[in-house]
Amino acid sequence: MAVEKAVAVADPDIARAEFRNAMARMAAAVNIVTTDGPAGLAGFAATAVCSVTDNPPTLLVCLNRGASVHPAVTQNGVLCVNVLSEAHQDLSRLFGGKTPVAERFAAAAWSALATGAPVLEDALVSFDCRIVRQADGGTHDILLCEVDAIRRRDNGQGLVYFDRAYHPAG
Ligand SMILES: NC(=O)C1=CN([C@@H]2O[C@H](COP(=O)(O)OP(=O)(O)OC[C@H]3O[C@@H](n4cnc5c(N)ncnc54)[C@H](O)[C@@H]3O)[C@@H](O)[C@H]2O)C=CC1
Numbered sequence: 001m002a003v004e005k006a007v008a009v010a011d012p013d014i015a016r017a018e019f020r021n022a023m024a025r026m027a028a029a030v031n032i033v034t035t036d037g038p039a040g041l042a043g044f045a046a047t048a049v050c051s052v053t054d055n056p057p058t059l060l061v062c063l064n065r066g067a068s069v070h071p072a073v074t075q076n077g078v079l080c081v082n083v084l085s086e087a088h089q090d091l092s093r094l095f096g097g098k099t100p101v102a103e104r105f106a107a108a109a110w111s112a113l114a115t116g117a118p119v120l121e122d123a124l125v126s127f128d129c130r131i132v133r134q135a136d137g138g139t140h141d142i143l144l145c146e147v148d149a150i151r152r153r154d155n156g157q158g159l160v161y162f163d164r165a166y167h168p169a170g
């Protein structure tokens with residue numbers, strides 16, 4: 001095994017950089033989180049998504065407070081977590097960059113379930129959620145989301161983000 005350095009850092013800028021380099025080594029599923037409602041249509045690429053409990057079914061999503069989508073997501077109070085397949089790399093790039101909202105959504109087909117948040121037609125699975133609580137995570141808000149409806153397909157491989165690049169999960 002190749003051993004790399006161990007670091008303890010006091011300088012906050014170096015700590016951030018080291019943390020990001022470390023996080024780049026943590027493979028993560030890629031999702032597109034969407035919302036729609038009175039505060040408007042929005043969607044962003046997200047890896048900071050995690051299961052919390054199955055009773056009631058609950059996910060958490062970490063959302064940067066500075067992201068352009070933040071007001072729409074938090075004010076609408078609903079979101080849909082669309083889990084991407086290996087075929088969705090280009091779509092993820094669109095939703096993870098500075099692309100205008102209309103252009104992001106024009107690149108794929110969408111429907112809706114219970115909340116009205118956009119459901120990606122060929123997602124591996126979509127969790128349609130209501131935001132039930134919001135916790136302070138510093139630069140990010142931690143959104144606790146109760147699942148109202150699920151749509152799932154049983155074929156297709158997942159999409160993983162690892163070492164700052166996309167990879168097929170299988
Ligand atoms: N949780 C988040 O907010 C994430 C944000 N991103 C953003 O997407 C863009 C492209 O990503 P990379 O090329 O991987 O850039 P990067 O080199 O900045 O990130 C490496 C890893 O650090 C973590 N990370 C990056 N920015 C973060 C943030 N603001 N808060 C918490 N964790 C963060 C993620 O696990 C990411 O895979 C960057 O602008 C990055 O900030 C990417 C992944 C997660």
Ligand SMILES: Cc1cc2nc3c(=O)[nH]c(=O)nc-3n(C[C@H](O)[C@H](O)[C@H](O)COP(=O)(O)O)c2cc1C
Pocket residue numbers: 030043044045046047048049062063064066067068069092095096097098099161
């Ligand atoms: C692979 C990947 C994963 C990301 N994960 C998250 C995340 O979990 N939470 C987050 O707030 N932003 C995340 N981002 C960044 C958002 O997708 C980005 O801020 C969003 O597209 C909005 O950008 P804007 O503020 O320019 O509109 C991620 C970006 C990429 C490329």
